[in-house]
Amino acid sequence: xxxxxxxxxxxxxxxxxxxxxxxxxxxxxxxxxxxxxxxxxxxxxxxxxxxxxxxxxxxxxxxxxxxxxxxxxxxxxxxxxxxxxxxxxxxxxxxxxxxxxxxxxxxxxxxxxxxxxxxxxxxxxxxxxxxxxxxxxxxxxxxxxxxxxxxxxxxxxxxxxxxxxxxxxxxxxxxxxxxxxxxxxxxxxxxxxxxxxxxxxxxxxxxxxxxxxxxxxxxxxxxxxxxxxxxxxxxxxxxxxxxxxxxxxxxxxxxxxxxxxxxxxxxxxxxxxxxxxxxxxxxxxxxxxxxxxxxxxx
Numbered sequence: 001x002x003x004x005x006x007x008x009x010x011x012x013x014x015x016x017x018x019x020x021x022x023x024x025x026x027x028x029x030x031x032x033x034x035x036x037x038x039x040x041x042x043x044x045x046x047x048x049x050x051x052x053x054x055x056x057x058x059x060x061x062x063x064x065x066x067x068x069x070x071x072x073x074x075x076x077x078x079x080x081x082x083x084x085x086x087x088x089x090x091x092x093x094x095x096x097x098x099x100x101x102x103x104x105x106x107x108x109x110x111x112x113x114x115x116x117x118x119x120x121x122x123x124x125x126x127x128x129x130x131x132x133x134x135x136x137x138x139x140x141x142x143x144x145x146x147x148x149x150x151x152x153x154x155x156x157x158x159x160x161x162x163x164x165x166x167x168x169x170x171x172x173x174x175x176x177x178x179x180x181x182x183x184x185x186x187x188x189x190x191x192x193x194x195x196x197x198x199x200x201x202x203x204x205x206x207x208x209x210x211x212x213x214x215x216x217x218x219x220x221x222x223x224x225x226x227x228x229x230x231x232x233x234x235x236x237x238x239x240x241x242x243x244x245x246x247x248x249x250x251x252x253x254x255x256x257x258x259x260x261x262x263x264x265x266x267x268x269x270x271x272x273x274x275x276x277x278x279x280x281x282x283x284x285x286x287x288x289x290x291x292x293x294x295x296x297x298x
Contacts (some may be wrong), residue, residue, distance in 0.1 A: 014071065019066045026058045027051060067192040091262075094215050101149045106206060109135045112172050130173065132197070145158050161186075163198055171217060188223060196267050197221075197235060197291065204237040204289040206254050214286060216242030224295045232295025241286035243275040269293045 019072050034047045042050070049075060115127045168178045189197065201219060217239050224232030257273060264271035270292040276285040 004213050015066055015070050019063055019070065022063050022066070023055050023059060026055050048148045050058070106210065107170060107174075110209070114174075164201070167198075167205060168219065171209060175213065176209065176210050177216045179216070179218040181218070181222075183220075183222045184233055184235075188233065193267065193293075196263045200263055200271075200289075200291055201235065201237060202255050203260050207289075208237070208239045208241065208287070211241075214239035216240045219292050224293065234293075235291045237289040239286045240284040243286045260291075264291055 030051055034042060038047070111127055113135060115124060115131070118124050118127060131175050164180070164182060168180050172178050201221075205217065205219070208214050217237070219235075219237050220235060221235040224234050261271045270290070272288075272290045274288045276288055276289070
């Protein structure tokens with residue numbers, strides 16, 4: 001879409017074309033008038049001298065104004081880029097806070113609730129140790145967020161697989177039965193895809209823990225197509241809870257589903273939340289969160 005200069009409504013591309021063609025059209029018009037009407041009055045030598053003078057005069061009047069409009073447009077575009085960059089930084093900060101501190105604090109509250117209802121001294125000590133570990137994790141997240149907001153995130157293969165299994169283990173501590181069927185190999189995803197998919201899976205798991213009142217959680221990630229130029233995948237997070245209202249989850253003050261959807265859309269993936277609320281093979285299905293990257297067949 002062609003941008004329009006504020007204040008005069010002239011499109012950006014039209015300004016560039018005017019600047020390009022004005023000198024050419026000026027000299028063409030002058031030569032036509034000179035040879036058609038002024039040749040008996042103006043000699044060839046004088047006409048050749050007047051040609052650059054006329055072009056310079058037109059340039060100093062009309063084209064100079066067009067250059068001024070072009071500068072205004074470039075300034076406007078630069079301001080838009082700065083505003084967009086600031087918004088992207090704020091979105092990145094919000095994701096860092098949500099993925100790290102917010103989720104860790106929620107897990108901390110779960111462990112505190114568990115501690116309140118525990119009477120066995122050994123269990124209390126074990127839960128207290130888990131709380132200390134979570135607090136340290138929050139502290140590390142804060143330091144990493146401060147140090148790494150302006151750097152490109154990266155994740156090693158060991159961190160990737162460890163993060164997946166640790167997420168499942170933390171959810172199990174809250175009393176959920178977690179089934180993990182992860183068939184994606186390390187080479188199937190890029191580093192960026194690993195980070196974004198991991199964040200979506202983590203958020204979906206925590207949403208189950210917060211809202212679904214579920215007893216079972218199944219996480220499955222499988223390749224979409226075996227032979228592709230660009231390999232795809234399909235990841236689902238399924239629970240046996242009461243089901244989730246997507247509109248309620250995306251209401252004001254609820255950031256989880258919106259952030260998952262934004263992450264998926266930014267990567268070009270398909271994202272869907274379905275409230276199934278039925279039984280399959282004697283197993284209840286509540287909510288299904290689906291993330292899909294379509295592969296291209298060779």
